[in-house]
Amino acid sequence: MRIAFMGTAELAVPCLEAVAKMPGHEVVAVVTQPDRPKGRDLKPSPPPVKVAAERLGFPVQQPLKIREPAAIDSVRAMRPDLVIIVAYGQILPKSVLEIPRFGCVNVHTSLLPRWRGAAPIQHAILHGDRETGVTTMYIDEHMDTGDIILQRSEPIRADDTSATLHDRLAKLGAELLVETVAQVAEGKAPRAKQDEISATYAKKIAKEDGRVDWTRSAIEIERQVRAFNPWPSAYTQLGDLMLKIWKAEVVENVIGNPGEVLADFVVATGRGGLRILELQPANSKRMAVDAFLRGHPVKCGTVMG
Numbered sequence: 001m002r003i004a005f006m007g008t009a010e011l012a013v014p015c016l017e018a019v020a021k022m023p024g025h026e027v028v029a030v031v032t033q034p035d036r037p038k039g040r041d042l043k044p045s046p047p048p049v050k051v052a053a054e055r056l057g058f059p060v061q062q063p064l065k066i067r068e069p070a071a072i073d074s075v076r077a078m079r080p081d082l083v084i085i086v087a088y089g090q091i092l093p094k095s096v097l098e099i100p101r102f103g104c105v106n107v108h109t110s111l112l113p114r115w116r117g118a119a120p121i122q123h124a125i126l127h128g129d130r131e132t133g134v135t136t137m138y139i140d141e142h143m144d145t146g147d148i149i150l151q152r153s154e155p156i157r158a159d160d161t162s163a164t165l166h167d168r169l170a171k172l173g174a175e176l177l178v179e180t181v182a183q184v185a186e187g188k189a190p191r192a193k194q195d196e197i198s199a200t201y202a203k204k205i206a207k208e209d210g211r212v213d214w215t216r217s218a219i220e221i222e223r224q225v226r227a228f229n230p231w232p233s234a235y236t237q238l239g240d241l242m243l244k245i246w247k248a249e250v251v252e253n254v255i256g257n258p259g260e261v262l263a264d265f266v267v268a269t270g271r272g273g274l275r276i277l278e279l280q281p282a283n284s285k286r287m288a289v290d291a292f293l294r295g296h297p298v299k300c301g302t303v304m305g
Helices: 010-020 048-056 069-077 120-126 162-185 218-227 289-295
Strands: 002-007 026-031 036-038 043-045 082-086 104-108 131-138 148-155 234-238 241-251 266-268 273-281
Touching (some): 010 048, 082 162, 104 162, 120 131
């Protein structure tokens, strides 16, 4: 098959690499987002998929909007039998969906219909799910509502962050995509409607979502710490100092007002306590809490907020 690959984020790179190795199929082009300003100097930086595509020798296109007539004509000119979309970042219009004869296939990092939307990995951790996984599906005109092709589950470990879970799901997604492409090519790919009643939505994460509300339970805040690692991080104020919290553990039977610092740098919450183990002061590096306390002594009774 002639395959057009659309992706942008790091999550999509293993999928592109896996499809590139499949015998009997040709990646005719890679479509990705434009280079974006990044870093303190705001220098334009290529998306991870562009870097991978150029390394693999594939032609790259970077339309500002895939809905533009010129972008649609470019996809049509590729004459793809199949379009693969992984973490591309734009919704495809019907005019693109109708181009490939085998349709458009997406890799999504959840067990659909649970956690449709932009941030399924973070929301699975935030809500205490014990497992997640990867789904391949045929894309339709709506957000993650297409017919399911294949699914594979992956347990969520007690110490998983979004970063660690992302990496395992990226690998699993690549393996599942190879199986999916093979079945599509053979005309044997299953197709199952999603259960709309069971659908949940994983809204896009914003920077302000990382602010810790100490009136919530310690269990919820600990999940927040892991879900927002590496971005936007869970953060709080200690006086005038902003602290990012990178690692913490739940402590039971804690008595104190929400946000109050107790012995052993346990912080009281709405229910239980949270012992902070690793943090990062503003404009500094990540460090163990003992190293932080040597330079920033914190008295018991101090309130974070």
